[in-house]
Amino acid sequence: MGIAEVEKEVIVDLLQLNDAGSQCDYLMRLGMGFMGDKDIKTELYRIGGCKTAIWLRTEETKGRVKFTGDSDSLLVKGVLAILDKMYNLQYIQDVKGHPPEFPDYISDEVIYPEIKQNGILKCYQRLAALSLN
Amino acid sequence: MDISRIREDFPIFQNQIQPFVYMDNGATAQKPLAVVERLRNFYLYENSNIHRGSYPLSSHASNMYEKARECIRDWIDAEYADEIVFTKGSTEAINLAACALFEAWVRPGDNVIVTELEHSSNFFPWKHWCERSGADFRVAEADKDGSLDAQAVLSLIDGRTKLVAVTAMSNVTGFRPSLDIMIREAHRQGARVLVDASQEIVHQTVSVNQMECDFLCFSGHKLYGPMGTGVLYGKREYLKEMPPYLYGGDMVEKGDTGIISYKTEPGKFEAGTQNIAGILGLEAAITYLKEQGFDSLVRYEAELSVYARKRLGQLDGIHILGPDIISPVITLEAEHLGAYDLGVLLANRGIAVRCGAHCAYPLIRRMGKESICRISLAIYNTREEIDYMAEALEDILGGFNGNCRGGKRSDC
Numbered sequence: 001m002g003i004a005e006v007e008k009e010v011i012v013d014l015l016q017l018n019d020a021g022s023q024c025d026y027l028m029r030l031g032m033g034f035m036g037d038k039d040i041k042t043e044l045y046r047i048g049g050c051k052t053a054i055w056l057r058t059e060e061t062k063g064r065v066k067f068t069g070d071s072d073s074l075l076v077k078g079v080l081a082i083l084d085k086m087y088n089l090q091y092i093q094d095v096k097g098h099p100p101e102f103p104d105y106i107s108d109e110v111i112y113p114e115i116k117q118n119g120i121l122k123c124y125q126r127l128a129a130l131s132l133n
Numbered sequence: 134m135d136i137s138r139i140r141e142d143f144p145i146f147q148n149q150i151q152p153f154v155y156m157d158n159g160a161t162a163q164k165p166l167a168v169v170e171r172l173r174n175f176y177l178y179e180n181s182n183i184h185r186g187s188y189p190l191s192s193h194a195s196n197m198y199e200k201a202r203e204c205i206r207d208w209i210d211a212e213y214a215d216e217i218v219f220t221k222g223s224t225e226a227i228n229l230a231a232c233a234l235f236e237a238w239v240r241p242g243d244n245v246i247v248t249e250l251e252h253s254s255n256f257f258p259w260k261h262w263c264e265r266s267g268a269d270f271r272v273a274e275a276d277k278d279g280s281l282d283a284q285a286v287l288s289l290i291d292g293r294t295k296l297v298a299v300t301a302m303s304n305v306t307g308f309r310p311s312l313d314i315m316i317r318e319a320h321r322q323g324a325r326v327l328v329d330a331s332q333e334i335v336h337q338t339v340s341v342n343q344m345e346c347d348f349l350c351f352s353g354h355k356l357y358g359p360m361g362t363g364v365l366y367g368k369r370e371y372l373k374e375m376p377p378y379l380y381g382g383d384m385v386e387k388g389d390t391g392i393i394s395y396k397t398e399p400g401k402f403e404a405g406t407q408n409i410a411g412i413l414g415l416e417a418a419i420t421y422l423k424e425q426g427f428d429s430l431v432r433y434e435a436e437l438s439v440y441a442r443k444r445l446g447q448l449d450g451i452h453i454l455g456p457d458i459i460s461p462v463i464t465l466e467a468e469h470l471g472a473y474d475l476g477v478l479l480a481n482r483g484i485a486v487r488c489g490a491h492c493a494y495p496l497i498r499r500m501g502k503e504s505i506c507r508i509s510l511a512i513y514n515t516r517e518e519i520d521y522m523a524e525a526l527e528d529i530l531g532g533f534n535g536n537c538r539g540g541k542r543s544d545c
Contacts, residue, residue: 021481028474052473052489053503072503073471110477 003098006086014105023110027078034081037068047122052076054119060130065095067127079103079111079120087127096128134433139425140513142166152483154518159304159332159462159509160487162357164418171417172359175410182406184383198409201416202399208419209330209349210340211366218365218372218399219412223331224254226350226365227298229402230327231258233375239295241267246289246297246324249275249495252304255329256495259298268295275499279306279455279464283314294324301333305493305500305507307460309333316345325371331355335511336434336461338427341366357422357511358415361408372398379404430512434461437510441519445508448523450530454505461510467530472504475529482525 017023040057047054052073059066065087069080082102087095103116111120140146142165146153155163181190183198199214206214220226239245245259245268263270271294273285286297297319302309316326327348330339334351341349348371353362367375377384377395381404386394395401422430438461446453450468467475476488488506490497497505508522 020477024478024481052471071471073473074469075474075477076471109480115473 003086003090003094007098007100007102010082010085010102011105014102020107020109023107024075027075027106027110029078030081031074031077034077034084035068036070036077036080038070040068041070047119047126052115052119054080054123056123056126058126058130060092064089064091065127065130069123075110076115076119079106080123083120083123083127087124092128092130095130099128100124134429136433136513136515139430140515142421143513144169146513152521154484154514154521156508156510156514156518156522157485157487158335158511158514159355159491159507161354161360162335162511163513164357164359164414165421167421168358168414168417172410172414175413180410183409184400194409197413198407201412204416204419205364208339209334209364209366210342212342213369215397215399216366216369216372218367218402219407220350220363220365221361221408222352222354222363223252223329223350224352224363226363227255227327227329228258229365229378230348230350230367230375231262232378233402234296234325235262235266235268237375239263239266239268242269243293243295244269244271244289244291245295246271246273246286246299248273248281248286248299248310249499250279250281250300250303250305250308250310251298251493251495252300252329252331253492253494255298255300255327259296269293272495275496277500279303279496279500280308281310283311286310286315287318290318290322290324292322294319294322296325296327298327298329300329300331301339302330302336302460302462303455303493303496304332304462305491305496305505306455306458306464307332307462308456308458309460312344312346320345332462337431347371353411353415353418356415356418358418359408359411362411362415365402367398369398372402375402377401377404381405425512434510434512435459437461437514437516437519438463440516441508441510444519444523445526448526448530451526454500454502463508463510464505465508466502466505467526470529472502472506475506475526478529479522479525484522484525 017026040055045055045057047056052071054071054076056067056069071077103120143163144166145163181194183195185191202214202217205217245263247256247259249272260270271289273289275281299315319326325347328346330349330351335355347368349366351364354360384396384401384404386396438459441463445451452466454464472488476486479486486506486508489504491507
């Protein structure tokens with residue numbers, strides 16, 4: 001499935017969740033199923049932000065984006081799970097052409113605006129900054 | 134103590150339609166009506182600048198302002214009113230002290246000591262000025278549980294120590310270091326001591342006279358007063374030697390060309406127009422606490438703290454962090470969930486706590502954490518609120534076995 005199709009499904013899911021509590025359930029379920037990567041929990045891979053820690057290791061492989069991520073927050077791991085479904089192993093130019101829109105459908109009471117800006121958006125920017133070798 | 138009567142004095146609790154359990158008092162406290170009305174009345178009926186006009190309204194404002202200064206002097210048991218400098222808060226108070234102290238006394242090769250317990254506001258100003266001046270910035274290491282052995286500070290003090298800056302109460306764990314031992318040794322070696330009382334002054338009677346500190350600071354907004362207010366206490370003989378921090382209006386005695394003389398303390402440190410209404414609001418907050426009986430409020434908070442620690446400590450999957458002490462500041466972590474998650478899930482239930490690094494990065498690192506969840510109690514919190522929080526945590530964690538429950542608000 002392409003990036004847009006995956007994101008469309010996620011947005012449909014989010015639109016069906018009427019309140020912050022339900023969205024928390026949804027993201028935490030995704031977060032519990034997300035593998036994470038203990039080895040990248042170092043300053044080298046850390047994305048800035050105070051409220052929660054996010055780590056992301058990215059690489060380009062045969063023209064595609066490859067990354068692992070982790071967080072000390074289960075809710076944010078749920079968001080990382082969505083980023084993983086959307087972008088992992090997709091072509092770099094496709095990733096560059098499709099910034100995420102799904103965070104707009106997550107309540108600010110669930111993922112605070114500063115985490116969306118300083119965490120999630122920065123994760124995407126790191127992916128989009130990969131270039132072909 | 135009739136807690137319901139206290140709660141009635143705080144309008145914010147009367148204006149909620151959803152459950153509202155406010156336990157982030159370490160960040161800022163709610164305000165009694167008396168404080169809100171004092172601000173309102175100043176702007177409605179008394180607004181005038183101080184130390185400038187020669188008309189009754191200005192004289193009145195000046196008199197009220199100095200009366201507030203005397204109120205603070207009495208509150209912290211300082212000897213003279215001119216040892217009280219009004220600031221925007223503890224952060225400005227410490228920056229003022231750091232800037233002036235370094236100019237007056239600190240030379241390359243001297244050292245300043247802080248601890249890993251410190252809030253950023255009592256850590257980074259000293260670091261900055263040490264780096265700028267060639268002085269040695271020494272940091273006393275905390276223990277992994279968030280406590281601090283006084284020896285960690287004592288071992289760093291020597292003949293070139295100019296200042297020890299230390300908190301009276303950690304904003305993360307509520308731990309209170311042994312200030313008397315540190316102050317005694319610092320003075321023995323000729324060093325001065327600044328105590329950050331931002332948290333402590335809310336929960337204990339503070340006497341600079343008994344403490345024998347040389348400087349002390351606190352923020353008004355944590356003491357049920359307005360934001361944008363604070364105090365730097367400094368011993369008269371030290372304030373006299375310290376140069377001004379801000380330059381401008383109302384701090385110059387004589388400004389003729391060639392010869393400029395500044396006001397004496399505290400005026401020389403209060404350039405520009407102060408937050409006059411705010412200072413009067415701070416006075417109103419202290420007056421309110423005195424009228425309620427501050428000692429009985431302190432006792433009530435202590436009882437509540439014991440109850441909270443016991444109630445929360447019994448919950449499966451919850452670990453209370455820090456040393457085993459009685460404190461209205463309690464930090465905890467949950468199994469499976471990050472601090473941020475806890476904060477969001479509690480907020481969904483109308484419970485306000487703080488989660489993060491609490492502007493105490495060295496301490497959080499020392500404790501081996503990325504971020505932690507903090508509950509900080511105040512005089513208007515209740516046992517029922519603690520029970521509600523405990524039930525919320527049980528619900529959050531109990532529904533966790535592969536069956537997440539974000540939860541919704543329910544009646545408290």
